[in-house]
Every structure is written in structure tokens, then in C-alpha cells.
Amino acid sequence: MYYNPFHYPIYPPVPAYPGYYVNYPLQRTYPPVDIKIFSKSVKSFRLLMEQGSILLDRLGDEGFAHKMMTVAQQGKKAEVDQLIKSISLKVPVITKFTPSGVIFELTTQPTQQAPMSCCTLTVSMKWGI
Template identity: 65%
Template sequence: MYYYHYPYPPYPQPPAYPGYYLYPPVTRQYPQVDVNIFTKSIKSYRLLMDQGSILLDRLGDEDFDVKLMTFAQQGNKTEVDKLIKTIGLKVPVETKYTPTGITFELTAHPDPSSPMSCCTLSVHMRWGN
């Protein structure tokens, strides 16, 4: 058995992209950047962070947690949603839960006329084994 002890192949390898060396790279003109949408998203995300803080403060109440986990364990999604709505958040919240944890998705719509959300804050928390 022969061992080839050089770190490079014995024969020259063809280039991966044969025409790459024949043509110069194409330079593209990109449009001027517009930061208006990004700025609105940042402002909306600040609102989401504030609302997330309110949610976490309410979840710190042990009586609230017992009710929430009891309804979730029973699979009663409507009661879980009602309980979350009692917090009084200004943004829509979607709740998903499993036996091991719960996820809250808070979404913001910076422009009321636009149905698309600009940003989403997901809060994942573990509550079981």
C-alpha cells in the first residue's frame, strides 16, 4: 500500500467554476438605503419590550401562575387566553404551551393600515420536566 505524504493532490485539480477566471466580477449599483421602516421597527420593538416586561411582572404572581398552569394542564386554551387578556397588554399575544414550557409571542403593527407586523418578541419559559 502506498501512502501519499504530500498535503496537496498529485495532479492539478480543475477549478470549481471554470468560467470564473475568464470574466471579471460584475459590479452592481445598489439603491440608496432607506431607514424609515427600520426606525419604525425599533420604536415598535421598544413597545414590545415594555409589554413583555408587564407580562413577566404579572407572571411573577404565584396565584396567577397556578391558574395558568392548571388551565394549560387541562388543555383549556380559551381559559388560558382569557387569563392572558386580563393582564391588559396593548399588543396581540399568541400563547403556545407544552407540558415542559410555555411560549408567548407578542407582535407589533407600527402602521394600523398595514396587516404585516414589523417585529415579534418571543418569550420561551420552562415550567416542567
């Protein structure tokens, strides 16, 4: 046989032996659903929501809000963190702020059973132009 540049191969290719190309649809098998971790996350997130509500109640106090915005405007992050700690929330809070807004990240605390935090509630609010 000689090489013919105008000869195109047949698609799909003819199998080398019968049964080589089998057109079975891919069917993935998944493990059975286990909602234990998800249920714990839901419970933990409820705590975050409760703590977030306490945070918002305190931020709604005009005196507290004025004090926090004043020290934030002066760039005193340690004092802002101290004000947030004075609320005595049961979960850690990370505070980030700019001249136009503030972000609070409430996270669940790791335990021996769950060494990593499962959930984070991010509260992002505008407080300037």
C-alpha cells in the first residue's frame, strides 16, 4: 500500500477487535448521603446568626457606633478590636474597615471533633462615601 494524502480515516475508528469500543453512558457512583457534618454546620451557623444579631444590636447604639467610627477613622485598629471585644460575643470576630465601609467576619471556633472552622458569617456594611 502506498500513502494517499487525500484518504481520510473513518470516524469513529473501526475497533481492532469486537467489543473494544463500547458506548456505555458514564454512570458515576456516589457514596450514600451523610448529613451529620452538614447538620452540625447548620447548628453552628445558627449560633453565628445569633451572635451577629447581638453585634448589630450593639452597633445600632449611636454612642457606640460614633466611638467606633471615630477610632476607625483615626486608623486605630487595636481600639476598634477592643470595642468589638467589649461586646463579649461567644465567637471570634475579625474586623476590617476602610473609609467607606466595615466588614465583620464571625467564625465558629474549632473544637477537638472539628479542628477546622465550619462556618463564617460575613457582615459587610457601608458607613461612608
